[in-house]
Amino acid sequence: MSLALNLSHEPITKIPHGKLAMWAFLASELMFFSGFFGGFIVLRNTNYDVFGAGSAHLNWTLALINTFILIGSSLTMALAIHNLEHKKDGAFRLFMGLTILGGFGFLIVKYIEYSSKFADGLFPGQENHTVFYSFYFLMTGFHALHVIAGMIPMAYIFFKGFTKAGYPYPSKVETLGLYWHFVDLMWIFIFPALYLMIPYHVAGAH
Amino acid sequence: MSTSLAHTEEHADHGHAHEHEHHDLPWYRKYVFSTDHKVISKQFMLASLIFLFIGGAFALMLRWQLAYPGEAIPVIGHLLPDTWVAEPGSGVITPEFFVQLTTMHATIMIFFVIIPMAVGMFGNFCIPLMIGTDDMALPRLNMWSFWLVPPAGLIMLAGVFTEMGYAGAGWTSYPPLAADINKEAFTFSGQTLWLISVFMIGFSSIMGAVNYVATVLNKRAKGMKLFDMPLTVWGLFITAIIATLGTPVLAAGLAMLFFDNFFHTSFFIPDHLVSGASFPGGGQPVLFQHVFWFYSHPAVYIMILPLMGIVSEVLATFSRKPIYGYKAMVFAVAGIAFLGFIVWGHHMFQSGMNPLLGTTFMLSTIVIAVPSSIKVFNWLGTLWRGNIHFSSAMLAALAFVSMFIIGGLSGVFMASAPVDIYIHDTYFIVAHIHYVLFGGSLFGIFAGIYYWFPKMFGKMLSESWGRRHLFWSFLAFNATFFPMHVLGIGGHMRRIYDPNVYDFLKGMQGMNEFITIAAIVMGFSQLMLVGNILYSLKWGKKAPRNPWNANTLEWAAPPHPGHGNFDMDITVYRGPYEFGVEGRELDYWPQWEPGKSITVHHHTIAVSDDTSTSVGMH
Numbered sequence: 049m050s051l052a053l054n055l056s057h058e059p060i061t062k063i064p065h066g067k068l069a070m071w072a073f074l075a076s077e078l079m080f081f082s083g084f085f086g087g088f089i090v091l092r093n094t095n096y097d098v099f100g101a102g103s104a105h106l107n108w109t110l111a112l113i114n115t116f117i118l119i120g121s122s123l124t125m126a127l128a129i130h131n132l133e134h135k136k137d138g139a140f141r142l143f144m145g146l147t148i149l150g151g152f153g154f155l156i157v158k159y160i161e162y163s164s165k166f167a168d169g170l171f172p173g174q175e176n177h178t179v180f181y182s183f184y185f186l187m188t189g190f191h192a193l194h195v196i197a198g199m200i201p202m203a204y205i206f207f208k209g210f211t212k213a214g215y216p217y218p219s220k221v222e223t224l225g226l227y228w229h230f231v232d233l234m235w236i237f238i239f240p241a242l243y244l245m246i247p248y249h250v251a252g253a254h
Numbered sequence: 255m256s257t258s259l260a261h262t263e264e265h266a267d268h269g270h271a272h273e274h275e276h277h278d279l280p281w282y283r284k285y286v287f288s289t290d291h292k293v294i295s296k297q298f299m300l301a302s303l304i305f306l307f308i309g310g311a312f313a314l315m316l317r318w319q320l321a322y323p324g325e326a327i328p329v330i331g332h333l334l335p336d337t338w339v340a341e342p343g344s345g346v347i348t349p350e351f352f353v354q355l356t357t358m359h360a361t362i363m364i365f366f367v368i369i370p371m372a373v374g375m376f377g378n379f380c381i382p383l384m385i386g387t388d389d390m391a392l393p394r395l396n397m398w399s400f401w402l403v404p405p406a407g408l409i410m411l412a413g414v415f416t417e418m419g420y421a422g423a424g425w426t427s428y429p430p431l432a433a434d435i436n437k438e439a440f441t442f443s444g445q446t447l448w449l450i451s452v453f454m455i456g457f458s459s460i461m462g463a464v465n466y467v468a469t470v471l472n473k474r475a476k477g478m479k480l481f482d483m484p485l486t487v488w489g490l491f492i493t494a495i496i497a498t499l500g501t502p503v504l505a506a507g508l509a510m511l512f513f514d515n516f517f518h519t520s521f522f523i524p525d526h527l528v529s530g531a532s533f534p535g536g537g538q539p540v541l542f543q544h545v546f547w548f549y550s551h552p553a554v555y556i557m558i559l560p561l562m563g564i565v566s567e568v569l570a571t572f573s574r575k576p577i578y579g580y581k582a583m584v585f586a587v588a589g590i591a592f593l594g595f596i597v598w599g600h601h602m603f604q605s606g607m608n609p610l611l612g613t614t615f616m617l618s619t620i621v622i623a624v625p626s627s628i629k630v631f632n633w634l635g636t637l638w639r640g641n642i643h644f645s646s647a648m649l650a651a652l653a654f655v656s657m658f659i660i661g662g663l664s665g666v667f668m669a670s671a672p673v674d675i676y677i678h679d680t681y682f683i684v685a686h687i688h689y690v691l692f693g694g695s696l697f698g699i700f701a702g703i704y705y706w707f708p709k710m711f712g713k714m715l716s717e718s719w720g721r722r723h724l725f726w727s728f729l730a731f732n733a734t735f736f737p738m739h740v741l742g743i744g745g746h747m748r749r750i751y752d753p754n755v756y757d758f759l760k761g762m763q764g765m766n767e768f769i770t771i772a773a774i775v776m777g778f779s780q781l782m783l784v785g786n787i788l789y790s791l792k793w794g795k796k797a798p799r800n801p802w803n804a805n806t807l808e809w810a811a812p813p814h815p816g817h818g819n820f821d822m823d824i825t826v827y828r829g830p831y832e833f834g835v836e837g838r839e840l841d842y843w844p845q846w847e848p849g850k851s852i853t854v855h856h857h858t859i860a861v862s863d864d865t866s867t868s869v870g871m872h
Contacts, residue, residue: 052820055388059472065391068472072464076502083506083545087521095536172517173439179536182519186510 066223074230081234084190088183088241095179100250102180105168107161108243114157115239121150122232125225133218141209147228148206151199158192187238194231198224287401289393290817291378294400296710298374301403302367303784309362310777312355319347321763321770323752338419349751353422354444356749358410360425361448364557365455366407368691371699372560373459373497374400377466377490379710383808383815384487386475386824386846391468395461402458410451413444421448424749426550429511429522429542435529439518449512456501456508463501466494475807477826481584482845484806484830485577488584489563492591496552496559500595504549507542540605547598555594557691558658559587561698562629565651568701569633571804572648573640574841576831576858579632586625586632593622603671604678612671619669626662630655641841645802646720650701653728657693661686664739682742688735700724700783708797712814713790723782730776737765803842806830810846828858835860
């Protein structure tokens with residue numbers, strides 16, 4: 049609505065505004081998780097045995113299933129974008145739905161994991177809680193919050209896809225996809241750090 | 255489109271264009287949940303000015319207690335409730351309330367005044383106008399970045415309703431103190447609310463910052479290269495990068511501290527800590543200091559770099575000279591931003607950190623003096639033999655430069671670990687931080703307000719009241735904070751409740767009283783700014799389009815620009831500081847004016863269109 053007509057030009061970097069801001073935001077997110085990982089590195093070195101015992105107690109099979117669910121949902125997200133760009137609305141809705149389903153699947157597995165931790169008394173304030181589990185709940189908790197935060201706009205886009213006009217903005221879905229891949233990638237770091245880094249002497253004892 | 259265009263052009267000269275552009279929006283979309291960057295900027299200004307006076311009032315209560323310990327606070331003393339706020343029946347604040355006031359004063363001034371003003375208010379106002387575009391890249395995100403601030407402020411101030419009152423662990427909120435180790439898990443204290451509030455403010459900062467980055471990179475006017483941007487935009491752009499990379503680390507630290515405080519985890523709680531509640535232990539308190547200062551040292555530059563840009567703008571405009579060393583200024587800002595990320599340990603010389611690490615941080619800190627000195631040198635170079643106009647904005651900018659020199663020099667004292675061990679936790683530190691944050695940042699903000707008020711509100715501020723305000727602020731500021739250097743070297747600890755308890759401080763009590771009187775004068779002289787603003791809004795002279803004869807793009811917009819900002823096409827032909835160009839009648843040459851020029855030995859010479867370029871070469 050500007051009176052000056054030459055102001056609304058194409059983005060100078062050729063990257064849409066939302067996507068550029070999303071890249072900046074992902075840099076920011078990276079630093080956010082870096083804060084946690086920094087703390088993790090320091091405290092793991094001063095509480096080596098506690099962290100080893102904690103890692104050995106975690107259920108890595110469930111986490112591995114979750115890893116594949118998230119990677120799979122990243123793939124379906126990419127396929128959803130591809131189909132929306134090629135105006136294949138049916139396939140777009142299918143893959144978007146599968147992505148959301150992946151998010152739900154991840155959260156359900158997380159719920160199973162958390163409830164077994166609760167039964168073992170590992171929650172903060174419970175008797176078996178250690179500083180390792182502080183990190184476990186902090187990092188997986190914030191990661192799960194990111195999953196939920198991604199699923200909300202996905203659900204909106206998914207339901208918009210059923211209207212007559214369909215969802216008209218492929219670039220916005222692409223921006224959301226960037227975020228979703230980031231959430232996936234963050235899990236790829238959290239998974240080995242929490243579940244797989246078990247020192248030999250602890251692993252042998254179990 | 256064509257009818258609305260004709261409709262608005264008719265009214266553009268009266269500054270009413272925005273009303274017509276907007277008439278389909280309900281009032282709450284125009285003034286409350288607006289996505290227009292100028293409205294958001296004014297919202298930041300209003301919120302921060304309110305917080306400025308709350309924070310200032312807290313500081314004056316502190317000062318009264320320091321100067322006259324045990325005497326009731328005048329006027330309001332007997333209104334204070336006899337709980338943790340005041341000693342029963344006396345109107346004297348309690349030690350607990352005293353530390354809560356120091357915490358709240360610092361937090362409010364840093365997170366709710368300086369950062370929202372420097373980054374929120376000027377960032378929103380200047381970036382789109384100075385790069386010649388109609389709005390931010392993502393206007394709705396911009397709106398949300400403001401609307402997190404008032405709830406965050408209210409959550410923090412709601413600490414007054416908790417059992418023990420406000421947060422009291424200092425603005426640095428070091429654990430274990432800030433973890434409230436005697437508090438039950440799952441209960442709220444002022445400190446818990448403080449953590450939530452600062453987390454929200456951080457999120458608001460990040461949302462603003464990613465928007466600034468996208469706007470500067472994507473929406474510059476036609477013809478504007480990165481090195482045609484005014485230094486204000488450069489300052490804000492680099493600040494946005496710092497905020498993008500630094501703030502989330504603070505958020506991570508606050509999240510961990512919140513877990514310790516609320517869920518009783520022990521990221522920062524060591525083994526064998528005696529407390530009323532149980533903690534698993536195994537954490538490290540110093541870890542929090544590292545995480546905290548990794549953000550909070552760069553945050554110091556978040557609070558000063560935008561103002562350095564604004565001051566450069568004002569100095570060039572009112573000396574009628576090009577900024578001395580434009581590119582050096584940009585690289586100095588970038589250098590300060592980079593170095594800012596590798597010096598945080600200088601806040602921790604006394605924390606029990608490895609002394610060898612301290613030496614590293616000492617060296618990297620002292621290196622920051624180099625880009626800072628480049629900036630000061632170039633400001634002085636800009637002033638040198640300029641045609642200086644002592645307007646209010648210029649006076650504030652000169653105050654910024656001179657106070658920044660003093661604050662910067664005392665910073666070199668502290669950067670040196672052996673000296674810092676002596677002056678650590680004394681009033682010398684208090685003097686230093688106020689010289690950079692008040693003498694620097696706040697005077698920079700004053701400069702910005704005096705400079706851009708005509709564009710923000712379409713009215714001129716009163717110059718004579720502006721001068722009075724700055725004269726009294728400057729005088730009282732120095733009377734308040736300069737003696738604190740002496741107090742600090744004399745050994746006066748900061749955050750103490752009653753200096754009379756210590757024999758060695760009794761001889762300096764007169765100085766404390768002097769400081770308090772000066773602080774009261776300084777506090778009340780700020781009313782001149784508010785009065786000036788309110789008077790000018792109602793009765794001020796209408797502002798012309800370019801009242802200061804400046805070059806940058808915001809002065810191409812109509813006074814009090816409406817939605818969409820500009821009423822003409824904007825194409826940028828040259829850099830932002832072409833003052834005193836040879837071959838022109840006017841001593842300034844706006845960026846948007848067509849015209850050819852050549853550059854000889856860093857001097858720009860205007861040439862007429864039909865002249866062949868070889869003529870002007872000699």
